[in-house]
Amino acid sequence: MNDVLPNQKTQAIEQAVDKPIDKVEEILPFAHLFTLGLQHVLVMYAGAVAVPLMIGGSLGLDKAQIAYLISSDLFCCGIVTLLQCIGIGRFAGIRLPVIMSVTFAAVTPMLAIGANPNIGLTGIFGATIAAGVITTLMVPLMGRLMCLFPTLVTGIVITSIGLSIVRVGIDWAAGGRGNPNYGHPAYIGVSLMVLVFILLITRFSKGFISNISVLLGIAFGFVVALFMGEVSFAGLDNADWFAVVRPFAFGWPTFDAASIVTLTIVMLIVFIESMGMFMALGEIVGRPTTKPDVIRGLRVDGIGTIIGGIFNTFPHTSFSQNIGLVSITRVSSRWVCVMAGVILILFGLIPKMSIVVASIPQFVLGGAGIVMFGMVLATGIKILARVNFNANRYNAYIVAISLGLGMIPVVAGDFFNQMPQSLQPLLHSGILLSSVAAVVLNLYFNGYHPEKKPEEDDVNNAEDAEGAVQN
Numbered sequence: 001m002n003d004v005l006p007n008q009k010t011q012a013i014e015q016a017v018d019k020p021i022d023k024v025e026e027i028l029p030f031a032h033l034f035t036l037g038l039q040h041v042l043v044m045y046a047g048a049v050a051v052p053l054m055i056g057g058s059l060g061l062d063k064a065q066i067a068y069l070i071s072s073d074l075f076c077c078g079i080v081t082l083l084q085c086i087g088i089g090r091f092a093g094i095r096l097p098v099i100m101s102v103t104f105a106a107v108t109p110m111l112a113i114g115a116n117p118n119i120g121l122t123g124i125f126g127a128t129i130a131a132g133v134i135t136t137l138m139v140p141l142m143g144r145l146m147c148l149f150p151t152l153v154t155g156i157v158i159t160s161i162g163l164s165i166v167r168v169g170i171d172w173a174a175g176g177r178g179n180p181n182y183g184h185p186a187y188i189g190v191s192l193m194v195l196v197f198i199l200l201i202t203r204f205s206k207g208f209i210s211n212i213s214v215l216l217g218i219a220f221g222f223v224v225a226l227f228m229g230e231v232s233f234a235g236l237d238n239a240d241w242f243a244v245v246r247p248f249a250f251g252w253p254t255f256d257a258a259s260i261v262t263l264t265i266v267m268l269i270v271f272i273e274s275m276g277m278f279m280a281l282g283e284i285v286g287r288p289t290t291k292p293d294v295i296r297g298l299r300v301d302g303i304g305t306i307i308g309g310i311f312n313t314f315p316h317t318s319f320s321q322n323i324g325l326v327s328i329t330r331v332s333s334r335w336v337c338v339m340a341g342v343i344l345i346l347f348g349l350i351p352k353m354s355i356v357v358a359s360i361p362q363f364v365l366g367g368a369g370i371v372m373f374g375m376v377l378a379t380g381i382k383i384l385a386r387v388n389f390n391a392n393r394y395n396a397y398i399v400a401i402s403l404g405l406g407m408i409p410v411v412a413g414d415f416f417n418q419m420p421q422s423l424q425p426l427l428h429s430g431i432l433l434s435s436v437a438a439v440v441l442n443l444y445f446n447g448y449h450p451e452k453k454p455e456e457d458d459v460n461n462a463e464d465a466e467g468a469v470q471n
Helices: 004-018 030-058 063-085 104-115 120-137 139-148 151-173 185-204 207-211 213-228 257-285 291-310 321-329 334-349 351-358 362-384 394-406 421-427 430-446 456-470
Strands: 100-102 316-318
Touching: 030 063, 030 100, 030 104, 030 207, 030 213, 030 321, 030 334, 030 362, 063 100, 063 291, 063 316, 063 334, 063 351, 100 291, 104 120, 104 257, 120 139, 120 257, 120 291, 139 257, 139 291, 139 430, 151 185, 151 257, 151 321, 151 362, 151 394, 151 430, 185 207, 185 213, 185 362, 207 213, 213 321, 213 362, 257 291, 257 316, 257 321, 257 362, 257 430, 291 316, 321 362, 334 351, 394 430
Parallel strands: none
Antiparallel strands: 100 316
């Protein structure tokens, strides 16, 4: 008996040693968590504050009101990020390294809603809350669509995400849309310097320093921009040190049926994009996304939208920009994004901190954006490389047509301008166009196989190729 117990203990220790560490669950030292979390926040910050800036400016809000919209936005981004990465009871999120933020897909319809003098800004908040409730209830139905996303379709969706968001990095490198000096050689030069700086750190450093290459690159570019006189801390002196974010600060929400339907449709589009982002992230961190994962993730998207409407902000989604950062750093710990969520909450409650981060010029982020968003594109290409194009010649048609349609909004922004206004949110989403085309064409050419798991595609493709060789 005494001899058996030590042997069992030894075997247990050996099994524990042999068992690979789950990088998604790894809790890093606090200093590492904070630094990596801050890096995520800096990457998404410009996109996060852009939506309240556009909405507030278009509706003629004063500076104090716009600042409150931004604080509310950052506060909600942090809360919903914590829900997505940690979860509470039935509202457990996907529990992957995900950053949540407001979606750009809803900007155009929200501007139209806000322009209606009968409902205005409170109409946007009311439609946001209602759309969040409706789409949260529809999440199980969306989860059933997973069988329509085999390896071929998944690769196309993720590639289209990369193609769509890489233009954001390009715009940043040129100074950002709306900048009167857009494309100035100095902006492009600094962006290139940041890119080279990141590549040097990636190539010649190891460990933690390599993991924060993007943060160091942004810091380097910020110093350069400071010496160029391109950094403005305007508003810092007048900003409060602490400000509480209150629900319904702009008044009780107004519920308008047409506005609710519009934002519900937008959220369903966002859900499809989120599915692709979840699948991309699963590939990057080595934890392939399952149907329950997608359902949990989309449910938090819906709940986050409800929270957003209550706390004076807008529909939320999983932010694709940060997926590229996970791919670059190869840090898969969801606790890094938990820390990022905490930092976002602090930024929402401490306006001075928000202004300091907002002072980083967009062209400084450009060099980092190109490499990060390009990594999402590379992930899609890597997935498509697993598809057998020799045994099934139709697969090439599916890829070519789907990605071609998805590029329309990217390369020809006015292409659909003559179409009905109600269709604009759908037609201006390259990710949606690629996704729908890929699903439909795959069903047309390859049929519907709900019983086949996505991971079986590679095996079946290999068998098809072997049969073709034998024949």
